[in-house]
Amino acid sequence: MSFEHGGGIDLERDLNPAQRAAVEAGDGAQLVIAGAGSGKTRTLVYRVAHLVAGGEAPESILLLTFTRKAAQEMLRRATQVLDERCARVAGGTFHSFANRTLRRYAERVGFSAGFTILDRSDAEDLVGILRSEAGFDRRERRFPRKNTILDLFSKRINTGRSLEQLLEEDYPHFADELRPLEELEGQYAARKRRQNVLDYDDLLVFLRQLLRDHEGVRRRLSATYRHVLVDEYQDTNKLQAHIAALLVSGHGNLMVVGDDAQSIYSFRGASFRNMLDFPKIFPGTTVTVLEQSYRSTQPILDLANGILAQAKDKYSKSLFTEVEGNEKPHFVRTPDDFAQARFIVRKVLELREEGVSLSKMAVLSRAAWHSNSLEVELGNANIPFRKFGGLRFVEAAHVKDVSAFLRLAVNPLDDAAWFRVLQLFEGVGPRTARDITAAVATAGGDLAALEAKPFATRRYAQDLKRLRKVLEALADDASKDDALAVDEKVAAVVAYYRPLLRRKYDDATRREGDLEALQVIAERYRSVERFLSDIALDPPEVARRDTPPDSEDEWLTVSTVHSAKGLEWHSVFVLNLTDGHFPSHRAMGDEDAYEEERRLLYVAATRAQQNLFLLHPEELPSRGGWGSPLAEVSPLLTEIEGFDDLVVEETFSPTADEDRWADADEADGPGSDRGLLARIDDYFGH
DNA sequence: GGGAATGCGTTTTTT
DNA sequence: ACGCATTCCC
Numbered sequence: 001m002s003f004e005h006g007g008g009i010d011l012e013r014d015l016n017p018a019q020r021a022a023v024e025a026g027d028g029a030q031l032v033i034a035g036a037g038s039g040k041t042r043t044l045v046y047r048v049a050h051l052v053a054g055g056e057a058p059e060s061i062l063l064l065t066f067t068r069k070a071a072q073e074m075l076r077r078a079t080q081v082l083d084e085r086c087a088r089v090a091g092g093t094f095h096s097f098a099n100r101t102l103r104r105y106a107e108r109v110g111f112s113a114g115f116t117i118l119d120r121s122d123a124e125d126l127v128g129i130l131r132s133e134a135g136f137d138r139r140e141r142r143f144p145r146k147n148t149i150l151d152l153f154s155k156r157i158n159t160g161r162s163l164e165q166l167l168e169e170d171y172p173h174f175a176d177e178l179r180p181l182e183e184l185e186g187q188y189a190a191r192k193r194r195q196n197v198l199d200y201d202d203l204l205v206f207l208r209q210l211l212r213d214h215e216g217v218r219r220r221l222s223a224t225y226r227h228v229l230v231d232e233y234q235d236t237n238k239l240q241a242h243i244a245a246l247l248v249s250g251h252g253n254l255m256v257v258g259d260d261a262q263s264i265y266s267f268r269g270a271s272f273r274n275m276l277d278f279p280k281i282f283p284g285t286t287v288t289v290l291e292q293s294y295r296s297t298q299p300i301l302d303l304a305n306g307i308l309a310q311a312k313d314k315y316s317k318s319l320f321t322e323v324e325g326n327e328k329p330h331f332v333r334t335p336d337d338f339a340q341a342r343f344i345v346r347k348v349l350e351l352r353e354e355g356v357s358l359s360k361m362a363v364l365s366r367a368a369w370h371s372n373s374l375e376v377e378l379g380n381a382n383i384p385f386r387k388f389g390g391l392r393f394v395e396a397a398h399v400k401d402v403s404a405f406l407r408l409a410v411n412p413l414d415d416a417a418w419f420r421v422l423q424l425f426e427g428v429g430p431r432t433a434r435d436i437t438a439a440v441a442t443a444g445g446d447l448a449a450l451e452a453k454p455f456a457t458r459r460y461a462q463d464l465k466r467l468r469k470v471l472e473a474l475a476d477d478a479s480k481d482d483a484l485a486v487d488e489k490v491a492a493v494v495a496y497y498r499p500l501l502r503r504k505y506d507d508a509t510r511r512e513g514d515l516e517a518l519q520v521i522a523e524r525y526r527s528v529e530r531f532l533s534d535i536a537l538d539p540p541e542v543a544r545r546d547t548p549p550d551s552e553d554e555w556l557t558v559s560t561v562h563s564a565k566g567l568e569w570h571s572v573f574v575l576n577l578t579d580g581h582f583p584s585h586r587a588m589g590d591e592d593a594y595e596e597e598r599r600l601l602y603v604a605a606t607r608a609q610q611n612l613f614l615l616h617p618e619e620l621p622s623r624g625g626w627g628s629p630l631a632e633v634s635p636l637l638t639e640i641e642g643f644d645d646l647v648v649e650e651t652f653s654p655t656a657d658e659d660r661w662a663d664a665d666e667a668d669g670p671g672s673d674r675g676l677l678a679r680i681d682d683y684f685g686h
Numbered sequence: 687g688g689g690a691a692t693g694c695g696t697t698t699t700t701t
Numbered sequence: 702a703c704g705c706a707t708t709c710c711c
């Protein structure tokens with residue numbers, strides 16, 4: 001198409017009337033309620049292109065999205081629609097925007113520009129240190145654990161409720177601990193400030209503070225970003241909504257896009273009420289509703305609408321489509337987990353024979369571990385796949401260890417990093433790590449403290465001495481000519497860390513591979529600070545499962561529903577639709593949580609363009625280990641009115657020769673050579 | 687007796 | 702991978 005090479009945009013041709021209205025709207029506040037697959041991204045892309053085409057400087061447009069990848073993708077598309085100018089539009093997540101802005105204005109909120117960022121587990125470690133310092137770990141009465149404590153602090157910040165309220169509503173059994181928790185919260189804040197570290201919530205809190213309390217800065221930023229666009233607005237929290245509003249306080253040019261029915265992040269304080277309340281903050285808001293789906297067939301939408309019909313609280317909207325196809329979603333019963341995996345393997349191979357590439361198929365689940373046995377079967381059948389969601393590359397213990405060294409080189413006051421690094425040594429546990437950390441802090445970050453009195457005679461004295469040397473080498477002034485590049489620093493850390501790694505893990509070889517990957521990633525960076533903040537805020541995507549190198553471009557997606565947000569595939573499989581897996585048993589007895597499970601299923605179903613398979617294993621290994629209780633069909637499905645008519649029901653059992661011990665070569669059984677063909681293709685290529 | 691190492695059971699989602 | 706409990710070591 002010619003429009004890809006610039007020369008103006010054809011809104012008439014490329015957009016429907018509702019989309020066009022949103023794209024062409026004038027200045028002011030705008031709310032776009034966009035159903036699944038209704039061209040929400042397209043609308044944002046064209047809006048950006050339209051603004052730039054109309055003469056707006058690209059640098060004065062700010063696009064806030066849920067992941068950095070989403071922003072990059074949109075801006076890439078905008079450059080195709082218009083021209084290269086769109087690549088200069090500012091984009092990223094709220095957190096990365098906060099990071100960039102605070103680096104410039106850190107002093108205004110009592111930090112200095114070199115601050116380091118604590119991810120969730122670092123923050124937990126720090127809370128854990130404070131918790132035991134205060135003696136809460138050795139008390140008679142039960143005291144909340146570090147991750148519960150952090151949940152409380154985080155919810156207070158992100159929802160605006162008070163600690164007292166939160167305890168009462170969500171943790172009544174800890175209601176007596178209000179005082180100590182408040183105290184702990186104060187200490188946590190003070191400690192972070194002293195160490196010049198920020199956690200995820202702080203990035204937002206201090207950005208808001210900066211905007212709210214510093215008029216000059218607010219004006220300058222508001223003048224810099226003359227148009228602010230926010231994607232996935234249903235998954236923003238109060239704090240983020242406040243930040244967006246403050247950012248545009250000078251002009252009111254704010255466009256937010258979202259779908260209340262797809263709000264799936266309330267566990268971290270998000271509220272789709274932000275959508276409902278938006279027009280209250282900005283009277284005169286233009287509201288647009290996008291209801292036509294360009295993604296899914298009508299039978300899939302019928303089911304999706306059916307799921308939503310049960311929802312308690314929503315904007316009403318009803319999706320329709322002109323997409324061709326009348327195949328109803330399949331509701332597939334299998335005897336167990338294993339059969340479920342076999343069904344998927346068989347179906348995936350079958351679809352591929354029909355010409356659907358692996359990259360157009362996805363298997364979605366409620367929780368990352370639900371796909372464990374499937375992954376084994378995919379491996380047996382030689383189906384390349386990539387897994388998204390669950391534990392990430394940079395969250396793996398060995399990667400965290402290496403980045404902790406780098407953090408110390410940048411910021412020797414980072415207690416959480418010390419705590420982690422010190423425990424790598426033989427003879428150092430939580431208690432000793434805490435003492436050494438405290439000694440360094442008292443010395444104001446002077447590494448000489450490592451070789452001072454009490455520790456100099458312990459058996460780990462040599463380790464501390466070497467640690468000091470390594471850290472000093474890393475901290476060498478970056479402006480010097482012979483300073484190490486970022487990847488050289490990573491290499492230096494890895495070389496030092498390797499023996500420690502080998503002592504700690506029996507699968508050290510695999511982990512060393514990850515560290516090599518980390519080194520490659522580091523090559524792209526010119527400063528350790530940047531490298532570290534990206535690791536915390538925009539974790540690089542590294543496939544966690546082996547994909548045969550010759551099929552890099554073609555792999556099946558295995559993902560949590562959360563990580564599938566915003567994406568779509570020709571064929572989608574949803575795993576484990578049983579009472580307790582999807583919905584998660586954790587959501588039982590909590591109406592709001594249960595409603596979120598419903599929206600989650602809605603998101604899963606609306607990822608599908610042509611085929612949707614809902615799987616129900618009738619028997620799953622039970623959680624305790626003993627016995628194998630029958631798994632009831634997910635109430636999320638049985639509650640749907642007319643469910644039986646909305647789906648095609650089928651039962652699948654692997655044939656006898658397809659049993660658990662069957663060799664992969666015989667996996668497709670007699671009478672079928674489809675699987676064989678697929679494997680021949682795999683092996684020889686086309 | 688304090689603290690480190692070891693083993694066991696459980697596992698929602700993520701910036 | 703983590704918390705938790707038990708065992709082991711200095």
